Structure formats: C-alpha cells, structure tokens
Amino acid sequence: MAKIAVLGAGGWGTALASMLHQHARSVVLWARRPEFTQELLNLRENRDYLPGVPLPDDLPITSDLNQALDHVTLALVVVPSVGVQDLLEQLPRETPIVLCAKGLGAGGERLSQVALQMGFKTLGVLSGPNHAEEVSRGLPAATVVASEDEDFAVLAQSFLMTPSFRVYTSTDLVGVELGGVLKNVIAVAAGLVDGLKLGDNAKSALMTRALKEMQRYLSAQGADEDTVFGLSGLGDLIATCTSQHSRNRAAGEKLAQGQDPRQGGKAIEGIRSTYLLHEWAQTHHADLPIVEVVYQILENRITFSQGISILMGRKARSE
Numbered sequence: 001m002a003k004i005a006v007l008g009a010g011g012w013g014t015a016l017a018s019m020l021h022q023h024a025r026s027v028v029l030w031a032r033r034p035e036f037t038q039e040l041l042n043l044r045e046n047r048d049y050l051p052g053v054p055l056p057d058d059l060p061i062t063s064d065l066n067q068a069l070d071h072v073t074l075a076l077v078v079v080p081s082v083g084v085q086d087l088l089e090q091l092p093r094e095t096p097i098v099l100c101a102k103g104l105g106a107g108g109e110r111l112s113q114v115a116l117q118m119g120f121k122t123l124g125v126l127s128g129p130n131h132a133e134e135v136s137r138g139l140p141a142a143t144v145v146a147s148e149d150e151d152f153a154v155l156a157q158s159f160l161m162t163p164s165f166r167v168y169t170s171t172d173l174v175g176v177e178l179g180g181v182l183k184n185v186i187a188v189a190a191g192l193v194d195g196l197k198l199g200d201n202a203k204s205a206l207m208t209r210a211l212k213e214m215q216r217y218l219s220a221q222g223a224d225e226d227t228v229f230g231l232s233g234l235g236d237l238i239a240t241c242t243s244q245h246s247r248n249r250a251a252g253e254k255l256a257q258g259q260d261p262r263q264g265g266k267a268i269e270g271i272r273s274t275y276l277l278h279e280w281a282q283t284h285h286a287d288l289p290i291v292e293v294v295y296q297i298l299e300n301r302i303t304f305s306q307g308i309s310i311l312m313g314r315k316a317r318s319e
C-alpha cells in the first residue's frame with residue numbers, strides 16, 4: 001500500500017494525517033520536536049494546534065524523520081512557509097513531495113520554485129478552502145492538487161481523495177499555489193473590515209475587488225486566467241475572509257482593535273506575505289492596492305480611515 005508521510009504536526013498536518021488515516025490510508029505523522037511527539041502520543045490530541053479533535057489511537061506519530069520517510073510514496077510538507085526550506089533541506093531529493101503551505105519563500109519566490117531549485121523533481125501543491133478544524137472532523141471539503149506533471153497530480157489525487165475530501169487536479173501550479181498566498185493577505189484586510197464594523201457591503205466590495213487584484217498578480221506570474229475563479233482562488237478567498245477559524249482574518253480583527261497580532265508567537269502567513277508582495281510590487285511598479293494598504297497599516301504609516309480613503313478614492317473607472 002502507498003505510504004504517505006505528513007511532515008508537520010500543526011493544525012493542518014494533524015488534520016490531514018488524521019483524516020487520511022481514518023480512510024484507511026497508510027499514514028505517518030512527523031513532528032519536529034520529540035517532546036511534542038510524546039505529548040501527541042500520550043494525549044492522542046494536538047492541544048496546541050488542533051484542540052478538541054481526538055486522534056486515532058493507531059495513527060503512527062514520530063519525530064524520527066528517517067522513520068517517517070522509510071519506503072514513503074508521497075510526502076506532504078505541512079509546515080508554515082518560513083520553515084519549508086529548512087525542512088526540505090533534510091529530505092532526499094527523490095522524495096515525491098506535495099507542498100501545503102500558503103506562503104512564499106524568503107525572497108518572495110514560490111515555494112515550488114524553492115523546491116525545484118533545491119533539486120526536487122516530483123512535486124506538486126495542495127491548496128483550497130480547507131480549514132483544519134473542519135477537515136479533521138470529517139466535514140465535506142474540496143481542494144486542488146496541482147503539478148506541472150499531470151500524471152503526478154492524478155497519483156496524488158488518488159492518495160488524498162476520500163469521501164469527505166474531494167480532490168481536483170490542475171496543471172496550473174503557479175495559479176493554484178499563488179491563490180492561497182494572496183487570499184491570506186485579503187483575509188487580513190477582511191478582518192480589518194470586520195473589526196472596524198464597516199459592514200457587509202464593504203466586505204463584499206473588498207473580496208470582489210480583491211479577486212481582480214489576485215487575477216492581475218497571478219497573470220503577471222504566468223498563471224492561467226481562470227484558475228483564480230476555482231477552489232484555490234475564489235473558493236479559498238470566501239472561506240478565509242468569512243471563517244471563524246481563519247487565523248489571518250482574526251489577525252486583521254486584532255489589528256482593528258489596536259492589538260498587534262504578531263505578538264501571539266504563531267506565524268501569520270498573510271502578514272509575512274504582505275511584506276514580500278509589497279517588495280515585489282515596488283520592484284515591478286505593479287498595482288496591488290489592497291496589499292499596499294494592508295502593508296501601510298501594518299507599518300503604522302497610515303490610519304485605518306486613511307486606508308479606507310485610499311481605496312475608496314482611487315481613480316474612477318469601469319469595472
């Protein structure tokens with residue numbers, strides 16, 4: 001039977017491992033820290049990252065990477081983007097990998113580009129509206145696995161699809177990967193809208209215009225025009241901007257309440273990506289107005305009301 005190694009025992013890695021195991025896949029969950037692995041084994045619950053979800057008694061969990069990778073068919077790389085390169089350094093380059101983080105490399109490059117440059121050849125990404133809190137409880141969800149190698153995408157689909165987790169394939173690696181990056185930034189903005197109580201009209205306008213901004217950026221990176229309207233774009237934008245579970249949306253709400261969401265200790269992909277996308281827009285003289293306003297607010301360069309005025313006062317144009 002194919003063996004799947006889930007590398008990273010945060011919320012998403014734990015949810016994927018648990019869900020796949022319950023559907024009779026051969027899965028091992030790898031956590032970096034031995035003491036945390038022991039806690040997972042003792043409690044059969046990930047209290048730090050996925051509290052309240054019991055883990056199957058016979059789900060193998062280890063902090064020994066060699067053991068996790070022994071005879072592996074597919075490795076899911078499920079750590080935050082800031083740790084992806086570090087983890088990839090430790091993997092044999094022939095390991096078939098699916099990258100699950102929704103963020104960018106340290107220089108603003110796509111994580112699949114980082115992996116390719118490191119010598120990985122068989123790779124894909126997984127991205128879609130998939131909150132760990134729901135997938136782990138067996139609630140129905142759909143997602144996309146993308147790879148330029150269609151055969152690999154189909155193979156990964158066959159390993160990951162279950163009756164509660166519907167997996168589509170795509171060969172638009174760029175589009176699928178970047179949809180998940182951009183929507184996190186927009187979710188921070190949506191949290192600001194919620195926290196400032198700007199109303200449903202404002203939130204709808206933000207999300208709809210954000211889709212255009214996402215499309216511009218994705219096209220500039222070589223994505224197919226339509227990918228942004230799929231699960232990894234519009235689908236994840238809706239889920240993240242409206243969800244009670246979203247860490248990125250919650251970060252925007254905290255900002256609106258005068259708190260700094262960066263103090264929590266957990267990485268917020270949307271904040272990190274805001275800085276990297278701002279850099280890219282500056283270098284390429286690109287127009288990413290929502291990203292830019294979030295950046296200026298994070299940097300305390302503008303007030304919330306100035307941010308609203310900037311977006312509302314842009315040049316009049318046709319839709």
Ligand SMILES: NC(=O)C1=CN([C@@H]2O[C@H](COP(=O)(O)OP(=O)(O)OC[C@H]3O[C@@H](n4cnc5c(N)ncnc54)[C@H](O)[C@@H]3O)[C@@H](O)[C@H]2O)C=CC1
Nearest residue numbers: 009010011012013032049079080081083101102130131132
């Ligand atoms: N939580 C969710 O519902 C979903 C999350 N994602 C994405 O998956 C990625 C991971 O997210 P979460 O699981 O929510 O994060 P999390 O914050 O719940 O957990 C992160 C885990 O990664 C570990 N870690 C951090 N750096 C590491 C490194 N260098 N090597 C090994 N382990 C390391 C941490 O110890 C922790 O166990 C993010 O990019 C996120 O955007 C994607 C879909 C759903």
Ligand SMILES: O=C(CO)COP(=O)(O)O
Nearest residue numbers: 128129130131246247248
């Ligand atoms: O990517 C996600 C759902 O698809 C998770 O969103 P958050 O990282 O904002 O919690």
